[in-house]
Amino acid sequence: MKKGTNFYTVTRKVHLYAALATAVLVLMYIVTSYMMIYYDFFKTHESREHTETVAINSTNFSENNWQKFMTKHDISGRKVAEYENDNDDLVRRYESTGEITTVTFDGEGRSAEIRKQIKSAGGKIVARHRMRGYGGPWQYNLYAFLLDMTGISLILFAITGVIMWLKILNHNRIAWIIFISGLAYVSVVIGYLLLV
Amino acid sequence: MRKLKKSLLIKLHLYAGIFTSFYLLAFGLSTLILNHDLKVEKHDIKEKWTKTMDFDRNLPDRELGRAIRDKLGLMGWVIGWNIERTDEELKFTVTHPGRDYHIVANLDDGSIVVSEAPKGFIAVFHGLHFFNGLVPNAPFLLRTWALYQWLALFTFFVSLVLGLWLWIKYNYHPWEGWTFGVLALFTFIIMLLI
Structure with missing residues (x-):
């Protein structure tokens, strides 16, 4: 009896703490999911562009000089791509939740074109839903860690929630109907996508 | 109370x-x-089949891809960026969260070769995150x-x-x-x- 009680208590605590630890991110996900569903209303795909060309001495920046360049030209976010375009010009792209900045250095290392795609207010909010992965400045790594915690928490929510239901309201007919209908529906959708 | x-x-x-x-x-x-x-998607070709049909060769590439997809009764989107067309054939891919169909249509004799690559269970489960049910040629149940x-x-x-x-x-x-x-x-x- 005591063993059962302990298991239930632990399950309940895991369920609660998984929810509390990630509630802010989960709420953000829910709100931004609806914003993405109604993207026309929230104008999440809209942005405005700003381009300027600046003089430089060389494309061979030291890390320190590059940071100064970024600060001077207000380039925010983390580097998401670096490549050579069709003209063999070096291109660096930076992305934050507010803007996407593409810096294209001319082949002779005399100028750099800085093109900023500044997101709408809705786009900035939704960008937090899309932001993912480790790398870049510390806050991005911390955010990625929180996303990992959220992913694990969501799985824990679901599993511990079902375990608790089986413990508390095992004989509740409505709960069984919801559970079996949900399982059947999701299984049919997955099965169809797998087979067709 | x-x-x-x-x-x-x-x-x-x-x-x-x-x-x-x-x-x-x-x-x-x-x-x-x-x-x-x-990377959870599988890309191995598991099935290959052929069919011959009439189609309007004068359609633009993507439109022609869609027309062939519809005639074949396949579910999915025609990917726009990897369509290849020569005088003899049109190569394109139809995709949905569970499967890729790589299609080669012979523009001379109307023969179509379809290579199917199922993406696997984890890819489908993962794909539900982005899925909204609105896939071309999807049945009503999927649209719900x-x-x-x-x-x-x-x-x-x-x-x-x-x-x-x-x-x-x-x-x-x-x-x-x-x-x-x-x-x-x-x-x-x-x-x-x-």
């Missing part, structure tokens, strides 16, 4: 949670896959996923709010409030900093 209210709230929390549990599993797994950029997704998000919100309410009202410990309150504030600040 208080007990009745608590019992009702627990039941509502539970019903909403059960309804949304499968979506949460898919969403949770998908979050981890995306955050670590894991948009409604399920909308409702799953709503019931998840209800379940979360009810759960927090039950905790605050009936099971609140100050240390939990402080610990998770500070964590929530910290998370919010990080969200503002990125």
Whole structure:
């Protein structure tokens, strides 16, 4: 009896703490999911562009000089791509939740074109839903860690929630109907996508 | 009365949670896959078949791809960026969350070769994160996923709010409030900093 009680208590605590630890991110996900569903209303795909060309001495920046360049030209976010375009010009792209900045250095290392795609207010909010992965400045790594915690928490929510239901309201007919209908529906959708 | 209210709230929390549990599993797994950029899609060709049919060769590439897809009765989107056309053939891919169809249409004799590459269970489960059911040629049942997704998000919100309410009202410990309150504030600040 005591063993059962302990298991239930632990399950309940895991369920609660998984929810509390990630509630802010989960709420953000829910709100931004609806914003993405109604993207026309929230104008999440809209942005405005700003381009300027600046003089430089060389494309061979030291890390320190590059940071100064970024600060001077207000380039925010983390580097998401670096490549050579069709003209063999070096291109660096930076992305934050507010803007996407593409810096294209001319082949002779005399100028750099800085093109900023500044997101709408809705786009900035939704960008937090899309932001993912480790790398870049510390806050991005911390955010990625929180996303990992959220992913694990969501799985824990679901599993511990079902375990608790089986413990508390095992004989509740409505709960069984919801559970079996949900399982059947999701299984049919997955099965169809797998087979067709 | 208080007990009745608590019992009702627990039941509502539970019903909403059960309804949304499968979506949460898919969403949770998908979050981890995306955050670590894991490649979960399989690309092996498992089946290959041919068919001959008439089609309007004068259509633009993508339109022709769609016409062939519809005549073949395949479900999925024609990918725009990898269409290749020569004088003899049109190569393109039709895709949906569970499968890629690589199609080669011979423009001379109308023969079509379809190579099927199922993406696998994990890719499909992960794909539910982005799936809205609105795939070309999808049956009605699949199209209802948009409604399920909308409702799953709503019931998840209800379940979360009810759960927090039950905790605050009936099971609140100050240390939990402080610990998770500070964590929530910290998370919010990080969200503002990125």
